[in-house]
Amino acid sequence: MPTGQIRKALSGYYYIFDGGQLVQTRARGVFRKRGQSPLVGDFVTYTIEGENDGTVTEIEPRKNELVRPPIANIDQALLVFSVTEPDFNLHLLDRFITVIEGYEVEPVLILTKVDLLEEVQLEEVKKQASYYESIGYTLLYTYKGDVSLKDRLHPILEQQTSVLAGQSGVGKSTLLNTLLPTLSLKTGEISNALGRGKHTTRHVELIEVAEGLLADTPGFSTFEMDHIEKEDLSSCFTEMSRYSCKFRGCMHVKEPGCAVKEAVEQGQIATHRYDHYLHFLEEITDRKPRY
Template sequence: MAEGQIRKAISGFYYVEHEGQLIQCKSRGVFRLKKINPLVGDTVTYVPDGENDALITDVHPRKSELVRPPIANVDQALLVFSVVEPDMSLRLLDRFLTVIESHQLEPIIYISKEDLADDQTVEANESNLTYYQNIGYTVLRNRGNDDPLLEVLRPYLNDKTTVLAGQSGVGKSTLLNTLLPELDLKTGVISDALGRGKHTTRHVELMEVAGGLVADTPGFSSLDFDHIEKEELRNYFLEISEAGESCKFRGCIHVKEPGCAVKAQVEEGIISESRYKNYLLFLQEIMDRKPRY
């Protein structure tokens, strides 16, 4: 009997890291009856089962869990956004931030491809990125090959399990290849017709990078708010949550209520109008959701 961490899962097999080796494991049939689904990132107990395989007998409690992608025990999300090819979408960034915040993960915003953008495009994004920094988010920049950003990135990865996420084609695989050249991940090609990258990642796998673990995850672009109630959404917009403490009514959701401190700060230009509009769009999306029974 031994303990280890699931580093990847492919075709019903789980590959568990133990003392520098990957052990091929299957899970107990009773897990299905108990609706226990081992995930990449889980700490598990396993026992030998035959000459080369092992059997997972216990899945340890998780500190976090994501459904799409299916991964457990993540500390933070590195959100990769490019300024060109594809152009930066603040609405998509806010969707990512909302979902990440709702899972109590730490978001880090990484801006790629600034070296490919003209000065006008970079300047147009500058005030937006400054705003995200001012409300409390870490924003890291890539201004070209001579920028020591990747060395700056390493302390953020050290001793952390990080989900690498973002719009297809923004440079996630390129970033991992730079951090860990031996990975030699296939990088996507931008489709001119669709304006998005071809999917290049097929399964979730945790890889040792810069003293931590990084997962390049497929399927994270499927962002929805099925797990978020309308009264909770305000908690996942940092500046709206903070301003909301001064609202006249405790249950204010910052739409039409009198004495709303959030709407006042939007009118004063303290809270970004685009962020507030995205909050209202997401709120409407949640309110339009079909009831669950």
């Protein structure tokens, strides 16, 4: 039977890329009985039932899968945040990074709308953001109409399957239009009353860009941490994972000989990152048991 990769899911149909063409398919009912659902990014086996119509019969094992957005087999996530409208939010940024790290997906940080801030304000944002570069994350600044963005992003996207995610209204569709002007995706405006953007993207689709695949996704205001256990949380903070504490399984809260707390006190780990770690740890600890 033929095999391929689901590149788009829309209205109950799955569009499989195989041999340079897209085949429209539906999923077998057996997936519902198993509690499974095909995702964009899945490698699948399917049967042909018409000239360009078929049925998904098997889903190959996934290396990872995201729930929001619903997509599988991702290498990296382009986390898009604006420096204004909506304002740059470190707590939300750390939440997104933590959730993505929990899926073992590499975060790439893209800050948009840098042309809308005064120089002094922009320098303050850059000062905050520079910490993330110092701990190993790729960080890009851009704005609407940035002609250099393609050249800077192409090496990052090459041979990778990437997901594009972030709050509503931060400029994800604008960024994608810069990479692929022929898409002409509708861009949303910020609601002055709510201070947040309208959802402008209606489905998930993998698009070929720079010899890689890029998914455009709906905007979200938050990511959940249901897939992260408290014992694994510190591994989602890349700078914390570099330190070895006195006791195995140290939660970096009140334990003696904690190398992470010492690093925070010495300024080697940013205070805001540690504070956010404690907040997320409390959130996970208080989470209702799952059955």
